Amino acid sequence: MGADHQIAFFLRESTAPDAERRAAALKGLGRTGRSEYAPVAAEAAGDPASSVRAAAALALARLGDPEAGRAVLPVLMSDEDPGVRCRASVAVTRLGLGGPAVIEAFARQLADRDRRVRINALEGLIVLGVPGDAAALVRLLGDPDPAVWGRARTLIYGCAGDETVRAEVIRTARQGSGTARARALDWLSESHTEHLLDSLLTGLRDPSPAVRIAVARRLFHVEQRQVQDKLAEALRTERDPEVAARLLRGLGRHGDEHVGEPAVRWLRDPIAGPSAAQALGALNTDTAAEELRAALADETLPSRTRAAVATAIGAQGRWDAVWLLLPLLDDPDDDLRAGALDGLEARVENGLRLWERHPVAWSLAAHLETDARHIWRTRNALFGLAQALPAVRRLADGSRSAEVRAAALSLLDGDDPTDERARHDTRRFLRSLDDPHEAVRYQAVLGLTRWVEATGSLPPGGEEARARLTALTTDASLRVRQAAAGLIEALDTGPVFDPP
Structure with a gap:
């Protein structure tokens, strides 16, 4: 059946006695017809059957004649049936309709019982760039549906210069209720x-x-x-x-x-x-410290709480903090180990006592190899702990875990050309440029970047290193490509740069 025959069929069916046949005909007319048939759909907007009125709104949106929809669609936006209201609001936005009647209809829909209608109303008002009804709009900040209150917040931001909207947000923040008041406070x-x-x-x-x-x-x-x-x-x-x-x-x-x-x-x-x-x-009082010690020993507490206690003990830095935390590195509970590592990180960052440095360094370096769940957390605790560097270098050279090798490389400064160990570290970076694991290659490039930032040039063997770095600019990993390209650019142009 050709298009003209189809249209003729749909036109006949649009007056059929059965409502479902009329609705189907209007949908078909919308799919295959032209804008000249929009008046047929507009006339059907007064049909007694809600399914036909919804199909009429859908057809008007598809036929693309704004003038045909201008008179009937705002009326359908207040239809008793939510499906009709929903279709009509979508049609209005699709046809690009505006003006007082449309804005008033959208404003009424902001308080609609049906969430789809509220969403469509907000979408339409966002397109028009107007609030509709400031009070109803701000009330929607308290809507339980994220799709509704999120769009309401977007519209409020878009209408931030509207005095009625600002006044309503302030009023709601001062004397509103529930979630709407909370979100109004957050907005201001x-x-x-x-x-x-x-x-x-x-x-x-x-x-x-x-x-x-x-x-x-x-x-x-x-x-x-x-x-x-x-x-x-x-x-x-x-x-x-x-x-x-x-x-x-x-x-x-x-x-x-x-x-x-x-x-x-x-x-x-x-x-x-x-x-x-x-x-x-x-x-950080004596009483608080005693409470934390007792809580850390209380195995009936939730593991997340004991983990936070461990971190707090490290932050306090009392005389026994390190000795309370180190045994927890062997605890089977992941949360508790994480809390102990964060506490030890705080101790390292704030300065370990002389007699604490080697035990902490040895324990953390060993833990880097054995706790696959917290490799980078352990790495962060090791950062700045010079006593751990010999063990870290061994891990960078020989660990079976690619993540451990990458973490170990990230701890090597490699930025002092007068330090023989730093020169050895640059050779580790150069070797690691060819590592099959992305994380290791990335840390190797960053290690060379630290050397170049300190010295202005690549370490001995630089020409070969440049060739390998150039090859890495086509690496499968985006961050490796960016790091390698940035390092080559720094070598060519001279300025110090921050790696991605």
């Missing part, structure tokens, strides 16, 4: 905090945990004693673990002395426990 810049201060302080007692978290996040930046006292009071009375965790982290960073007792109380909670440990570590 820090410059609004002073004007919102009274409502923020009362917001610490808001029924919504999301609001209490958003309020606390903003108040942590206020350097006023009364504000910090209110936060401490809120922590003492808080019962929600998510909110307590936020308050513990914020007050802990400030070293607030009021955090101690609530932190101990929350240590056993699986959600707030890690934040409580972090707060006690920041507090």
Whole structure:
């Protein structure tokens, strides 16, 4: 059947007594017809059957005649059937319709019961660049569907210069409710905090945990004693673990002395426990240190909490921190080993005592080879620990694990031409340019980059190295290609550069 015969068939069927036949005919007309048939679809917009009205909206969108849809589509956007409303809003956007009637229809749909309709309304308003109804739009920040509130936030950002939108966001941040208020607070810049201060302080007692978290996040930046006292009071009375965790982290960073007792109380909670440990570590008092030691020995605590305790003990750096953490490197629990490694990293970074350096270096270097789960975490703990370099060099040369060899190479500076060991390290980098494993090749290029940044040229054997580096500019790995190309460019142009 030719196109003209098909169209003639669809036109006849569009007046059939059966609603489903009429709907099918309109869909077919939309697929095969031309814009001259849009009036047929527009007339069908008044059909008593919702399936036909939805098909009419779909046909109007496909036939591409804005004028035919301008009169009927805004009406269909308020249809009693959500499917019709949904099709009509899509058709309006597809046809590029605008004007007061369309904007008003989209504004009504912002409060629609059907999520698809709300999404389409937001999409249409985003295209038009107008808020529709500022109050309804900002209320959608509290919508439970991410597809809805995410688009609402996008539209609010796009309409940031609209005074009605800004006023509604501020009003919602001050006296709104639930998630909408929390997201309005997150949307506003820090410059609004002073004007919102009274409502923020009362917001610490808001029924919504999301609001209490958003309020606390903003108040942590206020350097006023009364504000910090209110936060401490809120922590003492808080019962929600998510909110307590936020308050513990914020007050802990400030070293607030009021955090101690609530932190101990929350240590056993699986959600707030890690934040409580972090707060006690920041507090760094004898009492806090004793609580952390007891918590580390308490195997009934959740592993994530004990891991945070281990990290906090390392951050505190008491006389026994290293000796408490080193045995944990052999613990079967992944989380606890990770916490111990982070704690040891803090000890290395803050400066080990003379008698701690070799035991930590030996233990971490051995751990680099044996803990495949935490290779790079172990590497970070080793960074800057000169006593570990002999063992690290052996791993760079002989480890069976490519990731271990890569991590070991990353710990070798290779940037002092007067140091014989550094010159040997550059030879390791050169050998590793041909390694079959991508991570090793990448770290080898970065190692040579450190040498070039320090000396201005490649190490002995530079011509061969340049040829190998040039070959790496076509490597299968993007980051290897970028690193190699950047090093060659630095050699040719002279400026020091940061590797990708």
